Amino acid sequence: xxxxxxxxxxxxxxxxxxxxxxxxxxxxxxxxxxxxxxxxxxxxxxxxxxxxxxxxxxxxxxxxxxxxxxxxxxxxxxxxxxxxxxxxxxxxxxxxxxxxxxxxxxxxxxxxxxxxxxxxxxxxxxxxxxxxxxxxxxxxxxxxxxxxxxxxxxxxxxxxxxxxxxx
Amino acid sequence: xxxxxxxxxxxxxxxxxxxxxxxxxxxxxxxxxxxxxxxxxxxxxxxxxxxxxxxxxxxxxxxxxxxxxxxxxxxxxxxxxxxxxxxxxxxxxxxxxxxxxxxxxxxxxxxxxxxxxxxxxxxxxxxxxxxxxxxxxxxxxxxxxxxxxxxxxxxxxxxxxxxxxxxxxxxxxxxxxxxxxxxxxxxxxxxxxxxxxxxxxxxxxxxxxxxxxxxxxxxxxxxxxxxxxxxxxxxxxxxxxxxxxxxxxxxxxxxxxxxxxxxxxxxxxxxxxxxxxxxxxxxxxxxxxxxxxxxxxxxxxxxxxxxxxxx
Numbered sequence: 001x002x003x004x005x006x007x008x009x010x011x012x013x014x015x016x017x018x019x020x021x022x023x024x025x026x027x028x029x030x031x032x033x034x035x036x037x038x039x040x041x042x043x044x045x046x047x048x049x050x051x052x053x054x055x056x057x058x059x060x061x062x063x064x065x066x067x068x069x070x071x072x073x074x075x076x077x078x079x080x081x082x083x084x085x086x087x088x089x090x091x092x093x094x095x096x097x098x099x100x101x102x103x104x105x106x107x108x109x110x111x112x113x114x115x116x117x118x119x120x121x122x123x124x125x126x127x128x129x130x131x132x133x134x135x136x137x138x139x140x141x142x143x144x145x146x147x148x149x150x151x152x153x154x155x156x157x158x159x160x161x162x163x164x165x166x167x
Numbered sequence: 168x169x170x171x172x173x174x175x176x177x178x179x180x181x182x183x184x185x186x187x188x189x190x191x192x193x194x195x196x197x198x199x200x201x202x203x204x205x206x207x208x209x210x211x212x213x214x215x216x217x218x219x220x221x222x223x224x225x226x227x228x229x230x231x232x233x234x235x236x237x238x239x240x241x242x243x244x245x246x247x248x249x250x251x252x253x254x255x256x257x258x259x260x261x262x263x264x265x266x267x268x269x270x271x272x273x274x275x276x277x278x279x280x281x282x283x284x285x286x287x288x289x290x291x292x293x294x295x296x297x298x299x300x301x302x303x304x305x306x307x308x309x310x311x312x313x314x315x316x317x318x319x320x321x322x323x324x325x326x327x328x329x330x331x332x333x334x335x336x337x338x339x340x341x342x343x344x345x346x347x348x349x350x351x352x353x354x355x356x357x358x359x360x361x362x363x364x365x366x367x368x369x370x371x372x373x374x375x376x377x378x379x380x381x382x383x384x385x386x387x388x389x390x391x392x393x394x395x396x397x398x399x400x401x402x403x404x405x406x407x408x409x410x411x412x413x414x415x416x417x418x419x420x421x422x423x424x425x426x427x428x429x430x431x432x433x434x435x436x437x438x439x440x441x442x443x444x445x446x447x448x449x450x451x452x453x454x455x456x457x458x459x460x461x462x463x464x465x466x467x468x469x470x471x472x473x474x475x476x477x478x
Contacts, residue, residue, distance in 0.1 A: 017292065018212065021301070022219040025290035028426060033292065050175050058182045061294075062189075066208040068293035069327065069337060072201050073189030075294050080182045084175075115294040122194060126296040126342040131365045135296065 008161060009044060009052070012154070013060045016040045021067065031138025037064060038111055039146045041079050042104050043154040045086025046093055053083030071122050078115045082107050097148075104147040108140040206330065213333040217303050220288025267429035270319020275431055278396050278445040279438035282317070282431030283308055288333070296365050298341035300324070300427055305332045313392060315433040321398035321421035322346065322388060323430050334432070339363055339399065340424045347389035348399055350380060351443045358389050361399055361418055369400060373414035380405055380416055385446055394433050396441035 016036045025033045037060050045053025061079035065072040086103060093099040112135065116127030193201050268284060275282045283304055291299035304310050306329045316323040316336050324344065328335040337344055344363040348371055357380075359373035371386055380402060388397040400418040408415060 014212075018215050018219055020292035021289040022216055025292045026287075033290075035292075035294065037292070038294070051178065054175075054179055054182060058186065061186070063208065064293055065189075066201075066205045067212065068291055068295075068297050069299055069335075069341075069343070070293060070295055070297060071190045072193040072205070073186040076186040076189065077183050078294060080179070080186065084179050112294060116296075119295055122190065124295070124343070126365065128296075128342070128365075130367060131296045131342075134366060 004161065005052075008157070009056055010059065012040060013037070013056060013063065017060065017063050017067070020064075029138070029142065032135035032142065033139065034142030034146050035108065035111075035139060036146060036150070038079065038082060038108060039104055039143050039150045040154070041083045042086040042100075042107050042147075043151040045083040045088075046090055046100055046103065046151060047155045047158050048087070049090050050084045050087025053085075053087035054080045055083070057081070057083030070119055070124055070126070074115060074118045074122070077118065078111050081114070082111045085110075100151045101144050101147050104151070105140050105144045108143040109136060112136055112139055206328065209328060209333065209335065210330040213301075213305070213330045216289045216301055217332060220286070220301075220303065264429055267319055271317070271429060271431045274317060274319055274321070274398075274445055275433070278394070278441045279436065280315075280317070280394060280397075280431075280433045281435040281437055282433050283310065284429065284431050285334075286429060287427040296342065298338040298344075298363065298365060298424060299327070300336045300338060302334050302336060302430065302432070303332070304432060305330050305334050307331050309434055310334045310432055315388070315394045315397065316430050317397050317433060318422060318427065318430045320423070321400070322393065323422055323424075323427060325393060326432065336430075338424050338427075339422070340365060340369060340420060346393055346399060347391045348386045349389045350378075350402075351385045351387060351446055359413070361386060368403060369418040369420055371402065371416045371418045373416070376411055376414050378414045380414060386418055387443065387446065390440055394436050395439075396443070396445045398446050 020033075020036045024036055027033070041053065041057040041060055044056040057079035058076050061074075061076035062072070064079075065075040068075070086107060089099075089103055093103060113132070116132050119127045189201065192199055271282070271284065274280075285302040285304040285308075287300045288303045289301040291297040300323075302310075302316070310326060310329050312326055312329055314326045316326060322339050324336040324338040324341075326334050327337045339346055339361070340363040342363055342365055346361045348359055348361040350357045350359075350373075357373060357375065357378050359371050359378075362370045362372065364370060371380075373380060382402050382405060384402045386399045386402065388395055388399060390396065398421050400420040402416045403419045404417040406415040406417070
């Protein structure tokens with residue numbers, strides 16, 4: 001069961017990263033880009049709990065870091081924490097439709113802020129206050145829009161895989 | 168699933184420490200093992216990016232749900248409509264591509280640059296504010312690191328990583344990008360550095376605090392890391408900073424960094440410095456910046472005006 005689960009989640013992460021860079025980042029949206037990878041990490045945390053959340057976040061963040069030009073490891077830290085926190089909220093959010101959206105919005109804001117602060121600490125000139133002010137509300141809003149598609153889809157996939165394995 | 172909170176926290180701390188160790192490893196100068204990992208990740212995902220990037224433009228709309236007796240006929244008509252719409256979209260896309268290619272060849276012809284045409288297939292998708300793009304050409308097409316990338320409007324950026332099938336470009340508006348620039352129509356000497364600032368206008372820092380600079384004046388690459396003479400942008404505001412060591416001015420880039428499509432990677436510069444020849448001509452009655460007398464001698468200073476935030 002574990003091998004299949006890890007494989008499926010890893011596949012989803014790679015697919016999310018690819019869709020992120022080839023499709024979502026190219027949409028002519030004002031302010032910022034939607035972060036499908038972050039939303040997926042939150043979904044894994046909310047559906048599967050903190051352990052899967054943080055491991056998925058770590059892996060996804062590492063992949064995003066490797067493809068980018070900022071320091072490798074910062075995205076891994078941020079998404080790892082994001083998945084963990086989402087996992088802690090697993091029980092509060094269960095069977096609610098609105099709560100996952102709030103969690104995604106809040107964690108999107110927190111993750112972007114934390115990432116900008118960490119990159120600033122490493123001497124990266126990009127995450128300026130001006131850039132943050134411009135991007136924060138937009139990216140959180142886009143992520144909230146993605147959430148009602150990603151979270152239920154991942155929940156359904158997980159249920160399906162779990163039941164199929166038991167039969 | 169392990170839900171013992173103490174062990175979870177231990178795992179979290181462990182993962183964060185591993186990630187932070189990677190950060191310190193990556194911060195050290197020189198080529199580290201992480202660069203190999205980066206190249207590996209880009210190489211493995213490159214073909215998928217190319218595939219996805221190619222179909223991105225071809226997403227049509229999905230037909231609505233009609234039920235009943237006419238459904239079959241409606242389906243057939245819908246298929247026909249879809250086909251025609253796709254043809255139209257393809258033709259539009261082709262027209263756009265041709266226009267962009269024509270503009271690109273206009274620019275590269277004026278500058279005598281030999282370029283490899285390419286398409287942007289992906290943008291940087293990090294959590295931060297990186298401005299990078301991925302092109303569908305790589306080392307197999309003769310692309311190497313540090314090549315200048317242009318489009319029909321002007322300077323796009325510089326190649327920072329090459330895989331066999333793709334290459335990554337640090338866009339000139341990225342906050343870590345610094346391009347050696349020269350004011351148009353100025354005698355040799357009025358040079359400076361154009362810094363990217365993400366979505367904000369670029370900033371030109373002229374080395375001489377007394378340098379004459381006016382709004383509307385255009386900036387081209389100086390030619391060190393980047394090939395010379397590529398249009399960068401136009402001065403919009405000159406900052407008055409009495410007593411400063413350098414002159415600062417805001418520059419509106421010619422290139423729309425958010426909507427890149429067809430670009431050219433400069434493989435070779437056939438002639439020397441084209442000076443202002445690549446800039447589009449101004450209306451003759453309104454040229455406040457007459458070109459300078461032709462320079463005598465080949466005393467082109469090769470001072471490096473580029474500083475870079477990343478390795």
